[in-house]
Amino acid sequence: xxxxxxxxxxxxxxxxxxxxxxSEVTAAGSIAKCRDLGGMIFADxxxxxxxxxxxxxxxxxxDVFEKASALKSEYVVIAKGKLRARExxxxxxxxxxxxxxxxxxxxxxxxxxxxxxxxxGINVNDExxxxxxxxxxxxxxxxxxxVLRSDISRAVREYYLSRHFIEVExxxxxxxxxxxxxxxxxPSRVQPGRFYALPQSPQLYKQILMLSGFxxxxxxxxxxxxxxxxxxxxxxxxxxxxxxxxxxxxxxxRENEGLVTGLFxxxxxxxxxxxxxxxxxxxxxxxxxSDKPDTRFGLELVDVxxxxxxxxxxxxxxxxxxxxxxxxINAKGLAESISRKxxxxxxxxxxxxxxxxxxxxxxxxxxxTSSYEKFLSDEAISALRKEANAEAGDVLLVVADKDDTVFxxxxxxxxxxxxxxxxxxxxxxxxxxVTDFPLFEYDEENGRFVAKHHPFTMPKEEDIPKLxxxxxxxxxxxxxxxxxxxxxxxxxIRINDPALQARMFKLLGFTDERxxxxxxxxxEAYRYGAPPHxxxxxxxxxxxxxxxxxDSIREVIAFPKVQNAGEPMSGCPDTVEAKQLDELHIASxxxxx
RNA sequence: GGCCCGGUAGUUCAGUUGGUUAGAACGCUAGCCUGUCACGCUAGAGGCCGUGGGUUCAAGUCCCAUCCGGGUCGCCA
Numbered sequence: 001x002x003x004x005x006x007x008x009x010x011x012x013x014x015x016x017x018x019x020x021x022x023s024e025v026t027a028a029g030s031i032a033k034c035r036d037l038g039g040m041i042f043a044d045x046x047x048x049x050x051x052x053x054x055x056x057x058x059x060x061x062x063d064v065f066e067k068a069s070a071l072k073s074e075y076v077v078i079a080k081g082k083l084r085a086r087e088x089x090x091x092x093x094x095x096x097x098x099x100x101x102x103x104x105x106x107x108x109x110x111x112x113x114x115x116x117x118x119x120x121g122i123n124v125n126d127e128x129x130x131x132x133x134x135x136x137x138x139x140x141x142x143x144x145x146x147v148l149r150s151d152i153s154r155a156v157r158e159y160y161l162s163r164h165f166i167e168v169e170x171x172x173x174x175x176x177x178x179x180x181x182x183x184x185x186x187p188s189r190v191q192p193g194r195f196y197a198l199p200q201s202p203q204l205y206k207q208i209l210m211l212s213g214f215x216x217x218x219x220x221x222x223x224x225x226x227x228x229x230x231x232x233x234x235x236x237x238x239x240x241x242x243x244x245x246x247x248x249x250x251x252x253x254r255e256n257e258g259l260v261t262g263l264f265x266x267x268x269x270x271x272x273x274x275x276x277x278x279x280x281x282x283x284x285x286x287x288x289x290s291d292k293p294d295t296r297f298g299l300e301l302v303d304v305x306x307x308x309x310x311x312x313x314x315x316x317x318x319x320x321x322x323x324x325x326x327x328x329i330n331a332k333g334l335a336e337s338i339s340r341k342x343x344x345x346x347x348x349x350x351x352x353x354x355x356x357x358x359x360x361x362x363x364x365x366x367x368x369t370s371s372y373e374k375f376l377s378d379e380a381i382s383a384l385r386k387e388a389n390a391e392a393g394d395v396l397l398v399v400a401d402k403d404d405t406v407f408x409x410x411x412x413x414x415x416x417x418x419x420x421x422x423x424x425x426x427x428x429x430x431x432x433x434v435t436d437f438p439l440f441e442y443d444e445e446n447g448r449f450v451a452k453h454h455p456f457t458m459p460k461e462e463d464i465p466k467l468x469x470x471x472x473x474x475x476x477x478x479x480x481x482x483x484x485x486x487x488x489x490x491x492x493i494r495i496n497d498p499a500l501q502a503r504m505f506k507l508l509g510f511t512d513e514r515x516x517x518x519x520x521x522x523x524e525a526y527r528y529g530a531p532p533h534x535x536x537x538x539x540x541x542x543x544x545x546x547x548x549x550x551d552s553i554r555e556v557i558a559f560p561k562v563q564n565a566g567e568p569m570s571g572c573p574d575t576v577e578a579k580q581l582d583e584l585h586i587a588s589x590x591x592x593x
Numbered sequence: 594g595g596c597c598c599g600g601u602a603g604u605u606c607a608g609u610u611g612g613u614u615a616g617a618a619c620g621c622u623a624g625c626c627u628g629u630c631a632c633g634c635u636a637g638a639g640g641c642c643g644u645g646g647g648u649u650c651a652a653g654u655c656c657c658a659u660c661c662g663g664g665u666c667g668c669c670a
Contacts, residue, residue: 037633038626057627073620087628096630113621116604121631122619123605127662180670200670227669352596352666441670454670508670552663562662 074111170205198224243535289411294485296424311380319400491536
């Protein structure tokens, strides 16, 4: 091992292409690959931006040549020399016309053979990648994604700052609130028996900032939710958090879709038409079975409840009688690719979402088969086929159940069929707003209504009279930004009337005491004058995932967590010493692993 | 908490109805090689078949449990 001594990097790899031959260059980085030809050695030097070929031969000082022949992958070096044209060029890399003919070489750090090859184009399983994340991050793909993330982050800040948003850091140690996701809790040492929570979002603070006269606020906010992970969900994540005063729904949407159209133009060269189309929640559910519809393809849901009333098939009739519906998807012209076996698989998918089964009509060339038509009257059969626009070559997939279940099952089948049959264009981005969300949803488990968005969401004016009589029918001034079936962000106009807010808490089953205990500071703040305000938040990780064209959110996070909410490299969460627990007034009950 | 998939050299994988000494590629080690860039050639090392039980004359292969990872339902205001 050597020190850099008086050598300092003069150029990054990508900068060398602009230099004339013969330029003196000192480059630094890691050895990506060595090719020792005997009398001649080539080594690819990798830095933050790419690779530069180092060359050594009989003209190289003897001690330097000997050092070069000892080089191995991942050694960290600094090399000084002259740029020269290659005798044989490599057209596949930007620096492929030149090489650094090295006269001075220092090995700054040696490296053991890594557990996997540090290069693109090889499969490595996720566990190993995460355990050795620092090696994975050296690989071009993940490395450049992290650089892209940084660039997007800067563009986001520039967008909001240029539009006079004020960046404010809100606290990470906050008060736990009962609604919504499970909180991560942090015990207080100073106040025995009391706990902070980590924020699920800076929601209340940003509303308070509007009351504080900041007018427009934004923040790249770390948020924490102690819930199970998914490919698009991490327990800690980054949200682009925004709040604006003196606005209604349209104003928030216009301001923030400007961010997305700008980012897509700048980073992807794609002009996304704006304003984005709006679709109500009710329409999204009815047509696509989802509140985040992928509108790049058809396969829309068809409600056949009317023709199924009194059709003679108990399964259909019971669903309708129970307040549910019978709906179907017509997989147009897909009879050959959706075999009987495939229908069985789709049935399993439907069952995952709570459907009891999947009825079908397959109109294949070899003949028609159906699981339900034998139970139906001829009249009902022809009426249903007409509603579904069924023709030879089609497959009808029918679910009869409660509406929630029908939507969930058919919505999922839609996506699965489209994916398997490549029914959409990967390069198309259908941005949209889903609006008019229900204000409440019924929580079966607790037998009461809960806020669909959050308890501070403003109801639609015309629905305010129905708040007490028909809460299930009330719609909210809430909106989600959706693209290709992904919820990129969402927000709402907030209640700024303390009386209405108090009424909301009551409807949500809060006693006055509990509302005061949990949200008293907000209620009090409203008493001193609150501008109308609203905002939204983007899932920054999801946005980057989309823009980097990755499948998993883990591909855009430097040190992500895995399914058990741990982080494999550092090994957290971990046990702590008894002394630490004592100081926090926590009794140790957990068994050692 | 439920369901599905996976775990075999350092890595990615193959391994037939349970049956000789568990293979390949890449990587690694050594030697040769002056224009390579997936360098080439020669030789070599490298395996608790995730872990623990069981069935069997015999288990990488079958059964049970468990751990780890991935996907997903619930959950995620």
